[in-house]
Amino acid sequence: MAGARTGTVSAEAERSLPSFAFQVWILLGKEAAIELRSKELLLPVVVFAIVALVSFHFAFDLRGDVSPLVAPGILWIAIFFSGMLALGRSLGRETERGSWEGMLVAPLDRGALYLSKALATFLLLTVLEAVLLPVGALFFRLPFLVPGLFLVLPLGTLGVTSVGTLFALMAANTRAREAMLPILLLPLLVPVMVASVKATGGFIDGLSWGEVQPWIGVLVAFDLIFLTLSTLLFDTVTEE
């Protein structure tokens, strides 16, 4: 059968390659299957976030009046650091175990590879948040159960994973990777940190939409700009 091929890139093979969206879909399925089987990312991330909450309790004594003041900061620091942990592991284990090279050899669009990693981490962090909010609200008396959070959380989380995926791959290929990722990422994520914390605080304090809206604007702009830019730049990070 293969002997019938001519010396050119055959048109049939090109036509049967999966589309960009389908590539993302296949790869997301791969991420989900691996995670459901191993829980190698979700478990450490959830445990880490809860350990962080307990540490915050000892640092700030969350029983007192400070709770509503520090709650937005606690929430977002927990998400940021869990996000970096998940991204570092997710890209790190691919490069360590050599499966990443298999992805680079496959006829994939690098942008699809990027989006699948970014979206998989986004979904992972969303699961984490689904645990973190009730736990924080019930056991730490943090005012986490506010409807507005359902808008801020996805926007801020997407901000973390958009740039985070790009730089986690870069950090995975440098010396001192564990230290490099936060050093690279935290300054770039300043707009996300500021806007997420302020918007969360605004919703907790029951501010009007007009006062929260500028911060939501920052988050939407950040997500759009960096999802696009990272999809375009991912190719240059994967090439050798």
Place this chain on the structure above:
Amino acid sequence: MERGLSQPKTGVLSTLGWLDLLWLLSLVGIPTMLYLALVWAPEDAVMAELVYRATGVRDGVAQRIFYTHVPMAMAAYISFFLVFLGSLLYLWRRQIVWDIVARSSAEVGVVFTTLALITGSLWGMPTWGAPWAWDARLTFTLVLWLIYIAYLMLRSAGGGNPARTARYAAVLGIVGFFDIPLIHWAVVIIPEGMHPFIVSESRASLPPEMLFTLIVAILTFAVLALLVIGQRIRLELAREELENLQVAMDRERSAP
């Protein structure tokens, strides 16, 4: 004129005769700017009043640091724009020159940002009575400083693959630049919009002598930054040339 520094392969930036012009402008600009800033410009009543209100000290001299602080920050922004341009052109053309432009500009930009942060703190002492009061603009400068410190660290953590290091750095140079307006928006514009009082006070119109002095200072520091970047590029190109010659010699020797 280039004395031994052979033309880089691209022919770009080979006309570093520009440097001589920048030298000349700096030699004239720096004394002029110092005279204007330290002697000629009047001390501003509005600023003196601010200082007095904050500290109870009638010290108008401290405000003169403003003629170096603002231009240093501007010089840093120019450098970071050059990092962006160099990064973009490197990813597009894959010529080492553009990586050298980006990395030289980043080094100089970090130096000027550091100086801007130091002068800002010195200015802050009499103005706010503390070296650091999380003033919106200084905070913005601090975040830029952190991004480009990370840029330099990424370069030094690259390991034995210079081409990869250059690519990674270029990605950060581009992402960082697109991030700047968002940081400014989140750290300066929105907070100031919520406190319009600060805006009206800090944007109080400057007397013409002060404005003139400030413009001369900004131009002088811009020239100075370009001069240092240009020198750095010339040095790095020479080093690159030397290395290429060594490699060529090695290869010649090992060739069958």
Place this chain on the structure above:
Amino acid sequence: MTSAQASPATIVEAKGLTKAYGRTYALQDVSFSVTQGERVVLLGANGAGKTTLLRLLAGLLRPTEGSVLLWGTPPWHARCRAQVGVTSHASYHYEELTAWENLRLFGRLYGASNLETAIERALERVGLAAQAREPVRTLSRGMQQRLAIARATLHRPALLLLDEPETGLDAAAQGDLATFLFPNGEETAVIATHSLSLGLTLGRRWVILSGGRVQYDSQTDGEDQARVEKNYQMYVVHGGR
């Protein structure tokens, strides 16, 4: 891109191929071409440049100087990669997934047709049918290598790039390697190996690399096995001295 049907079509065309990491040259000025149906064996000591050359052909590396084309297209383009099958030092598998799931993932990404049947046949051919539903983590090194071969050949690639395909295989499997890799017997392949005897049985053309350069090519420097062995002794065993 199109080629005359009269002579065998050129698949790989490398000209002045050079790869440097800073001042270290992994490959220097390598020019060669591979035509349809050719089976080229790369021989050489560690660090001779075999892996670098294969990685350049697979589009995993970009050349520092020179050019490499597959079917007239740079190998890092997706439509080129779709036609190539690769085995490498890394097996590429996700160890949490089963052998069957790994093949299904790669088969879908390559747009392979009749995937279920193709997977079953590939597993059958490399002798892994019994382990199809076991997680790759539990497979031995040799079984993982068999799976890697199944994965590389699953989508019926027009060009195989094989870096030491014998790694981890027992003597019996090494004997069967040709049937694992070339079920049709006509596949075009570039194979790097440390084993001269395996190289002599798998290949029809032999290229010896040393110090990142091509030192001997049986196509131009004489075809008989004695010469291959003499040059192998000279460049690989005695390091070119």
